Amino acid sequence: MEKIQMKTPLVEMDGDEMTHILWKMIKEELLIPFIDLKTEYYDLGLICRNETNDKVTLDSAEATKKYGVAVKCATITPNAARMKEYQLKEMWKSPNGTIRAALDGTVFRSPILVSGIEPCVRNWKKPITIARHAYGDVYKASEMKIPKAGKTELVYTDEFGNETRELLHDFTDAGIIQGQHNTKKSIESFARSCFNYALDARQDLWFATKDTISKKYDHTFKDIFQYIYEKEYVERFKAADIEYFYTLIDDAVARVMKSEGGFIWACKNYDGDVMSDMVSSAFGSLAMMTSVLVSPKGHFEYEAAHGTVQRHYYKCLKGEETSTNSVATIFAWTGALRKRGELDSIAELAGFADFLEKACVETIESGRMTKDLALITTIPNPSVLSSMDFIKAVRKTLEQDMEKA
Numbered sequence: 001m002e003k004i005q006m007k008t009p010l011v012e013m014d015g016d017e018m019t020h021i022l023w024k025m026i027k028e029e030l031l032i033p034f035i036d037l038k039t040e041y042y043d044l045g046l047i048c049r050n051e052t053n054d055k056v057t058l059d060s061a062e063a064t065k066k067y068g069v070a071v072k073c074a075t076i077t078p079n080a081a082r083m084k085e086y087q088l089k090e091m092w093k094s095p096n097g098t099i100r101a102a103l104d105g106t107v108f109r110s111p112i113l114v115s116g117i118e119p120c121v122r123n124w125k126k127p128i129t130i131a132r133h134a135y136g137d138v139y140k141a142s143e144m145k146i147p148k149a150g151k152t153e154l155v156y157t158d159e160f161g162n163e164t165r166e167l168l169h170d171f172t173d174a175g176i177i178q179g180q181h182n183t184k185k186s187i188e189s190f191a192r193s194c195f196n197y198a199l200d201a202r203q204d205l206w207f208a209t210k211d212t213i214s215k216k217y218d219h220t221f222k223d224i225f226q227y228i229y230e231k232e233y234v235e236r237f238k239a240a241d242i243e244y245f246y247t248l249i250d251d252a253v254a255r256v257m258k259s260e261g262g263f264i265w266a267c268k269n270y271d272g273d274v275m276s277d278m279v280s281s282a283f284g285s286l287a288m289m290t291s292v293l294v295s296p297k298g299h300f301e302y303e304a305a306h307g308t309v310q311r312h313y314y315k316c317l318k319g320e321e322t323s324t325n326s327v328a329t330i331f332a333w334t335g336a337l338r339k340r341g342e343l344d345s346i347a348e349l350a351g352f353a354d355f356l357e358k359a360c361v362e363t364i365e366s367g368r369m370t371k372d373l374a375l376i377t378t379i380p381n382p383s384v385l386s387s388m389d390f391i392k393a394v395r396k397t398l399e400q401d402m403e404k405a
């Protein structure tokens with residue numbers, strides 16, 4: 001069989017620990033035998049980030065702006081323990097944060113559904129994708145403890161020194177206050193990323209805030225979404241036969257629980273933080289969750305939602321066998337390859353991504369899976385495979401499926 005040819009390289013962001021090991025296995029077993037794989041390689045492993053003073057991370061983000069599509073392996077976000085372990089020059093920032101800031105993007109997280117790994121919510125039949133705004137609100141708030149009686153105000157001073165004041169609270173005793181902000185530009189980017197993603201996925205978009213209570217703050221989110229939708233997206237949504245739907249956050253929560261899934265749920269920063277953990281654990285496993293960063297300019301960076309699986313890595317270093325789930329990392333690659341195929345009009349590349357995803361699902365549904373899934377599956381007597389044996393089993397399924405087609 002001839003290998004599938006690519007036109008434009010993918011931006012390849014390699015990473016750390018167990019996921020770095022899976023990365024190599026995936027490329028060697030599942031990609032290179034089938035595709036003449038073109039990538040521009042960036043090593044975001046902590047050692048290289050430290051050696052380059054984190055320039056490699058910025059370079060990889062710039063490359064993503066240039067080429068449009070990236071695939072990223074999980075990476076270590078350094079803390080005090082990592083400073084020591086890797087003898088770091090500095091406590092480098094989270095690569096994801098750096099890349100997100102450079103691309104000004106929104107993160108979309110979707111579960112990979114497999115029969116045999118059943119959602120806790122019985123009526124969820126299709127994936128629910130959470131789109132989380134990644135800037136501002138309570139994450140960039142200023143707070144104060146108020147020790148005793150006194151007046152608190154919000155004050156805005158314009159460039160000429162004119163002040164506008166709003167009473168926060170006239171305290172008669174001790175209390176607490178908080179000041180939050182967001183920017184029009186960031187909310188607009190968030191809205192466009194969500195509308196673009198919905199068109200791309202051909203799924204309805206839901207958005208919810210508490211605008212009835214927060215008549216200026218949350219209402220501004222609602223208004224910006226509505227304005228951009230009407231001005232730029234209405235016709236395209238009609239053509240794609242999808243809907244944009246706004247409701248109150250509490251109504252959204254109730255509807256999500258009763259829904260069958262199959263839509264995108266855009267959330268403000270805090271709501272997205274909380275709801276993505278609820279949705280991902282209700283769908284079954286963090287190891288079956290993919291994540292893509294979409295910029296308002298239409299750049300895409302695909303990755304797994306989980307981390308570097310440190311505990312498994314240390315087992316692996318000791319020469320012990322691991323059973324680490326590679327599905328979300330494989331789906332990061334298929335997401336990126338499919339997008340590259342679409343942008344470059346290479347149908348075989350997008351087709352290969354479909355085959356590979358199907359092979360992962362079929363392998364698990366046939367009862368062969370990694371330990372994390374074996375613990376939660378409804379399939380009787382599953383066989384627990386090692387990290388490598390699972391990838392080999394997927395390859396076998398893939399080859400059989402491709403032959404049949």
Ligand code: NAP
Nearest residue numbers: 074075076077287305306307308309310311324325326372
């Ligand atoms: P983690 O790597 O997601 O792993 C947490 C636990 O979840 C694992 O110990 C394992 O449980 C289970 N798990 C996660 N992914 C799995 C998989 N693919 N297959 C099987 N089990 C899986 O989170 P962490 O241990 O908190 O973080 C480790 C490192 O990852 C940290 O340095 C952190 O900075 C980094 N991180 C990176 C990203 C990213 O790059 N996007 C995201 C999150 C964290 P058992 O041990 O019980 O088997």
Ligand code: MG
Nearest residue numbers: 272273274277
């Ligand atoms: Mg969280």
